[in-house]
Amino acid sequence: MHPSNNFSRSQESLSHPCDKLSGKDIHRYLNFWELLKNILNPHLFVYFCVMDYPSKVLAKAVDEISGLPGIGRKTALRLALHLLKQPASRAVSLGNSLISLVNDIKYCKECHNFSDFEVCEICSNPKRHDELICIVEDVRDVIAIENTGKYTGKYLILGGKISPMEGIGPAQLNIPSIEKKINDGRVKEFIFALSATMEGDTTAYYIYKKFKNFDISFSSIARGISVGDELEYADEISLGRSIVNRLPYNEGN
Structure with missing residues (x-):
């Protein structure tokens, strides 16, 4: 075989894939990256292009945290690197607490609050008033109201609000628990403490229409909270006042 043939073959083996691109293809390729740089923040562009991890374990941790x-x-990476700088016991403690969160948390059978027991501390507290039930969307609302120190009744957590756009209807909420509370014969008043949104108003109206013929009164927290606000973001003073100054609920609310 002629030496020149060996040389040409070795040159082919060393060729770069881009060598096979036409001038037009390369031009389009460069235009694409130029466009991407103009769209993205320069720092984000660099992150997008070169983001790689020295460890698959680190990459997996970042994936999970960023979820x-x-x-x-970027925040997930910062948190993962922070944990790596801490004593191993710190990460183990965090991991164990997350496992315990999933395995050991229970739902209170009375109000659907998170609890360590079958009945939460609020429902089992003899100092709380059985005749007063505050209807809220989720646990964060309970925490917000409890922080005001102005409420001495109990709660019922719906687990959300009616939202057709999100596929949530009455069947997905804990509305049967309201009827159970009524049938127990101890409740005298339900307080609607739902978010000041169309979904929150729709949920309150649905519940009121369903149970208005029972010998129970309905009220709603005073609208010191701006329309569109979620309950958890209200300051404690405003929220406390809205509970104390609650108004009778009717179909015109």
């Missing part, structure tokens, strides 16, 4: 609400990949 949490409000946490992007």
Whole structure:
């Protein structure tokens, strides 16, 4: 075989894939990256292009952490690196607490609150008033109201609000528990403490229409909270006043 043939073959083996691109293809390729740089923040562009991890374990941790609400990949990486700088016991403690959160948390059979027992501390507290039930969307609302120190009744957590856009109807909420409370014969008043949104108003109206013929009064927290606000974001003073100054609920609310 002629030496020149060997040389040409070795040159072919060393060729770069881009060598096979036409001038037009390369031009389009460069235009694409130029466009991407103009669209993205320069720092984000660099992150997008070169983001890689020295460890698959680290990459997996970043993937999992970034799946949490409000946490992007850069924040997830920062948190993962922070944990790596801590004593191993710190990460183990965090991991164990998360496992315990999933395995050991119970739902209170009376109000659907999170609890360590079958009945939560609020429902089992003899100092809380059985005749007063505050209807809320989720656990965060209970925490917000409890922080005001102005409420001495008990709760019923719906687990959400009626929202056709999200596929949530009455059947997905804990509305049967309201009827159970009524049939127990101890409740005298239900307080609607739902978010000041169309979905919150729709949910309150549905419950009122369903149970208004029972010998029970319905009230709603005073609208010191701006329309569209979620209950958890209201300041404690405003929320406390809205509970104390609650108004009778009727179909015109």
